[in-house]
Amino acid sequence: MTTAQLATVVLSTSGAAADDVIAVARHGAHVELSPEAREEVARVRAHVDALAKSDTPVYGISTGFGALATKHVPADYRTQLQKSLIRSHAAGMGPVVEREVVRALMFLRAKTLASGRTGIRPEVLETMIALLNAGITPVVHEYGSLGCSGDLAPLSHCALVLMGEGRATGPDGEERPVPELLAAAGIDPVVLAEKEGLALVNGTDGMLGQLVMAIADLRELLTVADITAAMSVEALLGTDQVFRPELHGPLRPHPGQAASADTMFRVLAHSPIVASHREGDTRVQDAYSLRCAPQVAGAARDAVEYAATVAERELAAAIDNPVVLPDGTVTSNGNFHGAPVAYVLDFLAIVTADVASIAERRTDRLLDPARSHGLPPFLADDPGVDSGLMIAQYTQAGLVSENKRLAAPASVDSIPSSAMQEDHVSMGWHAARKLRTAVGNLRRVLAIELVAAARGIELRAPLQPGPATGAALAVLRERVAGTGPDRFLAPELAAAEELIAAGQLRTAVEVATGPLG
Numbered sequence: 001m002t003t004a005q006l007a008t009v010v011l012s013t014s015g016a017a018a019d020d021v022i023a024v025a026r027h028g029a030h031v032e033l034s035p036e037a038r039e040e041v042a043r044v045r046a047h048v049d050a051l052a053k054s055d056t057p058v059y060g061i062s063t064g065f066g067a068l069a070t071k072h073v074p075a076d077y078r079t080q081l082q083k084s085l086i087r088s089h090a091a092g093m094g095p096v097v098e099r100e101v102v103r104a105l106m107f108l109r110a111k112t113l114a115s116g117r118t119g120i121r122p123e124v125l126e127t128m129i130a131l132l133n134a135g136i137t138p139v140v141h142e143y144g145s146l147g148c149s150g151d152l153a154p155l156s157h158c159a160l161v162l163m164g165e166g167r168a169t170g171p172d173g174e175e176r177p178v179p180e181l182l183a184a185a186g187i188d189p190v191v192l193a194e195k196e197g198l199a200l201v202n203g204t205d206g207m208l209g210q211l212v213m214a215i216a217d218l219r220e221l222l223t224v225a226d227i228t229a230a231m232s233v234e235a236l237l238g239t240d241q242v243f244r245p246e247l248h249g250p251l252r253p254h255p256g257q258a259a260s261a262d263t264m265f266r267v268l269a270h271s272p273i274v275a276s277h278r279e280g281d282t283r284v285q286d287a288y289s290l291r292c293a294p295q296v297a298g299a300a301r302d303a304v305e306y307a308a309t310v311a312e313r314e315l316a317a318a319i320d321n322p323v324v325l326p327d328g329t330v331t332s333n334g335n336f337h338g339a340p341v342a343y344v345l346d347f348l349a350i351v352t353a354d355v356a357s358i359a360e361r362r363t364d365r366l367l368d369p370a371r372s373h374g375l376p377p378f379l380a381d382d383p384g385v386d387s388g389l390m391i392a393q394y395t396q397a398g399l400v401s402e403n404k405r406l407a408a409p410a411s412v413d414s415i416p417s418s419a420m421q422e423d424h425v426s427m428g429w430h431a432a433r434k435l436r437t438a439v440g441n442l443r444r445v446l447a448i449e450l451v452a453a454a455r456g457i458e459l460r461a462p463l464q465p466g467p468a469t470g471a472a473l474a475v476l477r478e479r480v481a482g483t484g485p486d487r488f489l490a491p492e493l494a495a496a497e498e499l500i501a502a503g504q505l506r507t508a509v510e511v512a513t514g515p516l517g
Helices: 018-027 035-052 075-089 099-113 122-134 152-162 178-184 196-201 205-235 255-267 272-276 293-315 339-367 390-406 428-458 467-477 490-501 504-513
Strands: 008-011 030-033 093-096 141-143 167-169 175-177
Touching: 008 018, 008 099, 018 099, 018 205, 018 293, 030 035, 030 122, 035 122, 075 152, 075 196, 099 122, 099 152, 099 196, 099 205, 122 152, 141 152, 152 167, 152 196, 152 205, 167 175, 167 178, 175 178, 205 255, 205 272, 205 293, 205 339, 205 428, 205 467, 205 504, 255 293, 255 467, 255 504, 293 339, 339 390, 339 428, 390 428, 428 467, 428 490, 467 490, 467 504, 490 504
Parallel strands: 008 030
Antiparallel strands: 093 141
16 A cells, blocks of 8 residues: 555645645545534534524525526425435436546535535535545546536536435445445435535536646656657757757746756756767757757646646635525525636647647657658668558557647537526536546657657667666666567557556656656
């Protein structure tokens, strides 16, 4: 068990950190509710109970929802109203969403419930936390959220499991009847009271959880992109001088660009291949895909950090409708609208597509004898008999093409719902889903560049790579064989992807360079 898996995340009334989301969603961290948060949740619930007994209708407590908000619901029917809300809203369809996304979704909803602004009972919140700690994961489907009025269908599928209904998998990943899973974990299903159905489904938690995980992934992948770009520069006999620090921060003070240039310069340090053509090279400039790599990856870094500021604000938010203000006022609001999160999700899809695109251009250059400065066609062992990495570049091109399609923003669309009451929606959930696909595609594109650049470096023998690129080559060769006749390539590309995903490529390089990024 890793340190992350042993960690405990404590929910307070003041939001959560991005690292908390990652720890719970991906590493199974234990979740606890602070005594202060439980006390505040109980205090606010007592106020809601008093409002529920009043003859004055209060939205979400003694009325219907959405387009039915003007309909007063008698006390005898309110428990049924909550059940009906969750059952009817658990209307998702399509592929099942990944376990880590559902865990992030549940944790972030629990984060808002712990704020004391939703009016939920402590035992409902504690049941959601118990599900997380027991490793019980509701089955959530791809479609059902418009990114407004909350990620309604995804959150409703989770709330249904709290009620002992719906579908879920256990800690072993196997689906079993929900009552059986709850009983095995010693969890009693909840009977929802006034206000609680809305409180469980009215948030941006799904899109936010996916944003937080995408930011973490992209921070890693952009450092990997700098590493593979540096390896391509070395293999293509490019210069490292355009990455000197005086050409970046002092002249164009974008922090991401300076960081990427610094990474590439350090990865190429002390390279015999680079030194071999420093004198007497007739080329004046390298192609843009080499020379401008820090500008592109650096701009992507800055975009990611902007997105992180939006995520940080949303992580501090308490999103529900209606919300219980500190003075006890229960009031309707529009904070559930996903626009702030949707915009940056779309922004990150754009930069993800562009970083993949420039990496593919470097790979194509490595494979083309007209532009590779002495490397064999397609880096083949026996060109004509062997095809080398020809079709690996086809795969890379297909991934890049898909990422360009995924870069089309979801947040510019809106489709009215709820009898025109909800007449403008964010489509933030859809922006999140396509970004997840794009990030996975970028990882695969970089894996292919890694394999191609490594082969190009080896073909420069007897010249040797630098310490950092040599370390990258060595760790890759533990899983992927070097130059030679054609062989089954798909497993090797998958192994390179896993090397990147596990962080082993970066770790190996940082032994030579020190911390990067």
